[in-house]
Amino acid sequence: MKALKFLTAAAVAVAGFAGAAQSETIKVGLILPMTGPFASTGRAVESAAKLYMQQHGNKVGGHTIELVVQDDTGAADTTRRIAQEMVVRGGVKVLGGFGLTPLAMAAAPVAEQAKVPMVVMAAATSVITTKSQYIARTSFTLPQAAVGIAEWAPKNGIKSVVTMVSDYAPGIDAEKSFTEVFTRNGGKVVEQLRVPLANPDFSPFMQRVKDSGAGALFIFVPSGVGSAVMKEFQNRGLAEAGMKLIGTGDVVDDDILNQMGPAALGTVTSHHYSAAHDSAENKTFVSGYKALTGNRPNFMAVGGYDGMRLIYAAIEKAGGKVDGDSLIAAMKGMSWTSPRGPVSIDPETRDIVQNIYIRRVEKQDGELHNVEFDVIKDVKDPGKAKK
Numbered sequence: 338m339k340a341l342k343f344l345t346a347a348a349v350a351v352a353g354f355a356g357a358a359q360s361e362t363i364k365v366g367l368i369l370p371m372t373g374p375f376a377s378t379g380r381a382v383e384s385a386a387k388l389y390m391q392q393h394g395n396k397v398g399g400h401t402i403e404l405v406v407q408d409d410t411g412a413a414d415t416t417r418r419i420a421q422e423m424v425v426r427g428g429v430k431v432l433g434g435f436g437l438t439p440l441a442m443a444a445a446p447v448a449e450q451a452k453v454p455m456v457v458m459a460a461a462t463s464v465i466t467t468k469s470q471y472i473a474r475t476s477f478t479l480p481q482a483a484v485g486i487a488e489w490a491p492k493n494g495i496k497s498v499v500t501m502v503s504d505y506a507p508g509i510d511a512e513k514s515f516t517e518v519f520t521r522n523g524g525k526v527v528e529q530l531r532v533p534l535a536n537p538d539f540s541p542f543m544q545r546v547k548d549s550g551a552g553a554l555f556i557f558v559p560s561g562v563g564s565a566v567m568k569e570f571q572n573r574g575l576a577e578a579g580m581k582l583i584g585t586g587d588v589v590d591d592d593i594l595n596q597m598g599p600a601a602l603g604t605v606t607s608h609h610y611s612a613a614h615d616s617a618e619n620k621t622f623v624s625g626y627k628a629l630t631g632n633r634p635n636f637m638a639v640g641g642y643d644g645m646r647l648i649y650a651a652i653e654k655a656g657g658k659v660d661g662d663s664l665i666a667a668m669k670g671m672s673w674t675s676p677r678g679p680v681s682i683d684p685e686t687r688d689i690v691q692n693i694y695i696r697r698v699e700k701q702d703g704e705l706h707n708v709e710f711d712v713i714k715d716v717k718d719p720g721k722a723k724k
């Protein structure tokens with residue numbers, strides 16, 4: 338042991354003489370909604386990032402990683418102020434987190450001006466990664482997730498749909514891309530409803546859905562809100578009226594799915610992550626996350642876990658350099674096996690390329706799960722092609 342330590346020290350000294358970068362403490366600053374209505378997203382991303390560090394240690398490429406987490410409470414002006422403080426005074430080398438689209442948009446100019454990489458681990462509107470050359474994403478985009486169910490539904494007896502989305506950027510992304518692909522495949526969208534993001538009351542909207550006589554409701558609500566949707570879907574007797582429930586996977590969040598009860602059974606969604614995904618990597622992830630938090634990881638958690646992985650791998654690949662240009666260059670084209678399946682960072686858009694799975698809520702071993710039954714492989718964000 339002593340000899341080994343001596344050797345390591347000697348190796349570092351030689352590397353130093355050869356002009357290699359000095360060993361540094363690299364601060365990674367996560368900005369997340371840790372309180373407020375979207376605190377579940379902040380907690381999921383933070384826990385998963387910590388799990389990644391627990392499993393992989395805090396030494397990368399000769400450097401020491403230090404994680405700093407700050408709460409923006411879900412307020413965009415706070416996100417921007419924290420981002421500024423972190424890079425100007427806090428010595429943060431990489432920004433991460435970003436629970437919702439308006440929060441990511443507020444921080445983007447800071448990343449751009451400071452030339453600091455910004456890893457979006459949760460927010461999912463297509464346009465975010467176009468706001469700075471320093472942004473990469475490990476979550477997903479709504480167009481990416483929505484296309485799967487938009488293709489599946491018309492082939493499986495669903496011909497007419499009412500769409501219901503939260504009235505802000507990712508909801509509009511989901512509504513547009515679902516409608517476009519569903520219609521192109523012979524489906525008909527009979528009504529488009531937009532529900533306020535803050536304190537939504539779903540009951541009058543559900544009544545309109547019921548009265549529409551459509552075959553299914555397509556829904557997007559952000560992570561954490563699905564239980565309220567399920568409750569109203571049940572209260573208004575929509576399932577009894579023959580209405581199917583489809584959507585992106587945000588509505589059947591794995592961390593709260595079990596509490597949704599029988600109303601959630603049979604819901605078919607398309608998404609990039611299910612806690613029930615059958616792979617060795619996912620089993621390790623799920624059991625580690627459960628041991629750390631007592632709960633199942635959801636799709637927000639996998640975004641945080643892979644976000645840390647991307648940062649670690651970039652630091653390693655950049656060969657000791659820790660400036661923003663070297664790190665973002667290292668992230669481009671990076672590929673790995675995530676708990677969700679194979680993923681890569683598109684070198685042109687810096688957005689994640691990943692499988693989108695079609696899943697149905699089923700009861701297995703007394704618990705509700707999003708059981709994957711079909712897959713569309715290596716999906717790039719379809720939202721980018723049109724811009």
Ligand code: VNL
Pocket residue numbers: 375378436437438439459460461462507558559560561587
């Ligand atoms: C966003 C998109 C947020 C999908 C979400 O949950 C979500 C966003 C907080 O981009 O604001 O599930």
